[in-house]
Amino acid sequence: MVPALRTLYNERFTNGKYQAFLDSLAREAGEAPAFRVAETPVFVPAALTSKLVQACEEIVEVILQPDFKTLTQDAIPPALKVPGENDHPHFLIIDFAVCRQENGELAPQLIELQGFPSLFAFQELMARQYRTHFDIPPTVDNFFNGLDGDSYFSLLQELIIGNHDPREVVLLEVAPHQQKTRVDFYCTQKRLGIAPVCITELAQEGAQLYYRHEGQQTRIRRIYNRVIFDDLVKQHALPGAYPDLFQDLDVEWITHPNWYYRISKYMLPMVHSSFAPKSWYLHTLPVIPQDLEHYVLKPLFSYAGQGVIIDVTAADIDRLKDPENWILQHKVQYAPVIYTPSGPAHCEIRMMYIWADGSPRPLLVHNLARISKGQLIGVSNNNRDTWVGGSCCFFER
Structure with a gap:
């Protein structure tokens, strides 16, 4: 998405470098990842980085509301509540689609969020190996808030x-x-x-x-x-x-298991931001929209994309026996913004936070990216293409 860096990276890419990169990942981790790792990282321009951070902080403000636990008391299925819940999650991950606004500028749109850890250790290894095997300039960084590899793991060690x-x-x-x-x-x-x-x-x-x-x-x-x-x-x-x-x-x-449910799709209708598509709990909708082709239907208590209905019809809604467990969300249009030798691709960016006990708010530390050329983003759905899969971002400083 940073045109000069994308062009240079593509010109200097070789399959030999990519294989050496994969071999190094497997050697240091102890085995190769069980999912496809993309041929490229994602280069995020400063303007989009600023919007991503703004979007995240607007979501954090929702979580910091004094009555947040009351607002999310029904998010945890009664049979899944675990005693001893603490004041806040130790991890927060927020997923965004990269889209284009009407004025042509890139902007994030919220897809999902979780009070749960992500690949915090592996993503550092991936970013470091991209730097080792490819030409990643010092003008971009995979970390936030002044962190580097050593200080990042020091924080993780203290937290975990x-x-x-x-x-x-x-x-x-x-x-x-x-x-x-x-x-x-x-x-x-x-x-x-x-x-x-x-x-x-x-x-x-x-x-x-x-x-x-x-x-x-x-x-x-x-x-x-x-x-x-x-x-x-x-x-x-x-x-x-x-x-x-x-x-x-x-x-x-x-982090405590209850936070996996409190900070989840259940929160989406609570987030009012220009970087979040409008969402409603299905049972609270006074009228079903006529233009359902512009919406997706998501089950509240199903994860990793399971059960999502992308092409919604009125019949789909009528069949649901538990509308209180579903949300209707305005469909997000991913932009094909990553130009690869085998065609354009779109991506999701995961912003990764840690939240130490006693800290007033979570700290943005790292990221994850998924690159796709198909309708579904998850790395399990992109095994037949090239220049797709799990990746990481390097953000313009």
Whole structure:
């Protein structure tokens, strides 16, 4: 999107450089990512960067409202509420489509947001390897707020591990070694020294949790949580029993599971911004719009794009038996702004925040990008094209 950088990058790109980049990713992470990594990063011009930051801060202001927990009390399905919720999430990720305004300028449009971690460790590795293998000038940066690789991981260590012994902190997931995001788990383990642990590896004594570390029964004092509890209750074939994580346990959650629901699609109708498409809870709509072709229908309690109806009809709405669990959102028109040797592509940009205990507001630290040439953005939907997949952004300083 920065024309001079895009042209130079495309001219100097070779498949040999790309393969060396992929090999370096796999070597340092311990294995190759289980998803496609794009041939290119995204170069974000300063004007768009400013709009992205503005959009994020407007969303943060919604979360900072004194009555935010009251406004989102119905966001958490009753069966999925976990005791011990803290004051705010430790992570915040906000996804935007890159679009064109009527005046031709680039602008973000909010797609989704979560109070949940993303690929915080792997994205640093990806950005660093792009710099190593391609011509990324010093005029652009993947970090925010003056951070670099060392200070970034210092913040993550303080947030995730704190004053605990790393052996007493685990990255918790359902079957972590089978997840598509496992490369991030391995990067996290290498950088912070915490092990990815399956919920079936947990043992419980009273309100305390344990796991075996190097053959020793080890107390868990803090959980870096990667479990999506909505998925957890759907698991029927896990090889082994596990503790009931919905009880009041003597453990710190980073971040607490309830925030995954409070900061989610449930929030979209609460965000009033020029960078957010209009959204409504379906059951509150007085009249169904006549121009449904300009809208998408999203289930509140389904994730990773599952269940989204892109080409909405009145019949789709009539069939719904639980309209209170759906939102109708004005359709976002992605712009084909990334020019690649195999055709133009569009992208989403994820802005990644951390929020330390005691801090008045979250801190923007890093980013993630997805590049696509199809109707669906997720990296799982772009395996047949080139110059698509997971990526990261470099923002003009």
